[in-house]
Amino acid sequence: MGITTTSCVDVTPEQLYRKFASLDGQYYDRARCERYAVLIKEIKRLKQQRRAIILAHNYQRPEIFEVADFVGDSLELARQARNARNADVIVFCGVHFMAETAKVLNPERTVLLPDMRAGCSLADSISADDLAERKAELMKIFPDLKVVSYVNTTAEVKALSDACCTSANAVKVVEALDSQNILFVPDQNLAHYVQTQTKKRIISWTGSCYVHHQINAEEIEKVRRAMPDIKVLAHPECRADVLALADAVLSTSAMARYARESSASRFLIVTECGLSDRLLMEVPGKQFFKACKLCMYMKMITLEGTLESLRTMRHEIVLSDEVREGARRALERMLELAA
Numbered sequence: 001m002g003i004t005t006t007s008c009v010d011v012t013p014e015q016l017y018r019k020f021a022s023l024d025g026q027y028y029d030r031a032r033c034e035r036y037a038v039l040i041k042e043i044k045r046l047k048q049q050r051r052a053i054i055l056a057h058n059y060q061r062p063e064i065f066e067v068a069d070f071v072g073d074s075l076e077l078a079r080q081a082r083n084a085r086n087a088d089v090i091v092f093c094g095v096h097f098m099a100e101t102a103k104v105l106n107p108e109r110t111v112l113l114p115d116m117r118a119g120c121s122l123a124d125s126i127s128a129d130d131l132a133e134r135k136a137e138l139m140k141i142f143p144d145l146k147v148v149s150y151v152n153t154t155a156e157v158k159a160l161s162d163a164c165c166t167s168a169n170a171v172k173v174v175e176a177l178d179s180q181n182i183l184f185v186p187d188q189n190l191a192h193y194v195q196t197q198t199k200k201r202i203i204s205w206t207g208s209c210y211v212h213h214q215i216n217a218e219e220i221e222k223v224r225r226a227m228p229d230i231k232v233l234a235h236p237e238c239r240a241d242v243l244a245l246a247d248a249v250l251s252t253s254a255m256a257r258y259a260r261e262s263s264a265s266r267f268l269i270v271t272e273c274g275l276s277d278r279l280l281m282e283v284p285g286k287q288f289f290k291a292c293k294l295c296m297y298m299k300m301i302t303l304e305g306t307l308e309s310l311r312t313m314r315h316e317i318v319l320s321d322e323v324r325e326g327a328r329r330a331l332e333r334m335l336e337l338a339a
């Protein structure tokens, strides 16, 4: 589950400085912490004024967690938002497809993305037109074909899918569908992982997350040699040779749960760096080593941009009713199949 983080008590620069010291003392120096404390105070004030909540993805910058009402993966955030009955506005500190999902599940609320450049290499690897074409081709060969799209896709792609899935429930969704032939889009690595877990035919797309795809097995082996007791937790968007070296293949939220509950004390978190930063701050007494891979799209969201978004109500996510309804159907189908 995602976690509720924000507090209405103002944070002092000294508190921020102490909190961030374990991450990078040079970057989070006193001057930066002073500036951030002012921005955080103003964001919290505007949140109240606008009746807004802030949802932050696990890969966000640590200072964003200070203003977030919920931190988690994209789907649990969108679902959390549905329960925030007294919010009129959702500011999504994540990337574009995530803000779209929040809009799909919360159509009556205004959903804002602080920076429209916050895209995603995976979501960009497939368009609705290309999917429609490929689906039509394949249906001539496999008339029972079903399309499963990872949540890291645009709302238009979701709307053309029979069901969505997350990294946590992909296998369950594929198994539950009444078809032996699944076009699984767009992540080739996740598709490969799912194929290892099912007897159904998985037809993959050629998309990948540029962050996870660049992590290689040699890096993992090097860490293992240096620390044989370390637990390696890898995200299924990583390549197959990396997953083969992992102690557990988990979604980001499942990694956080695993690290909290495990008796192990050292973990290599093989996913975007933001998650290990979050774990370092939230799970004291344990050590987290990271793959040192940053998602440039996630890091486009800043405190300054978030403040500006709340101040001017920019950039609003708008979807047509047809797309929103189609994407909602695919998301609901996922929840039903994975239940």
Ligand code: SF4
Residues within 6 Å of the ligand: 059, 095, 119, 120, 121, 122, 123, 152, 209, 210, 211, 212, 272, 295, 296, 297, 298
């Ligand atoms: S980490 Fe990868 S999948 Fe996630 S937003 Fe960045 S590019 Fe997209």
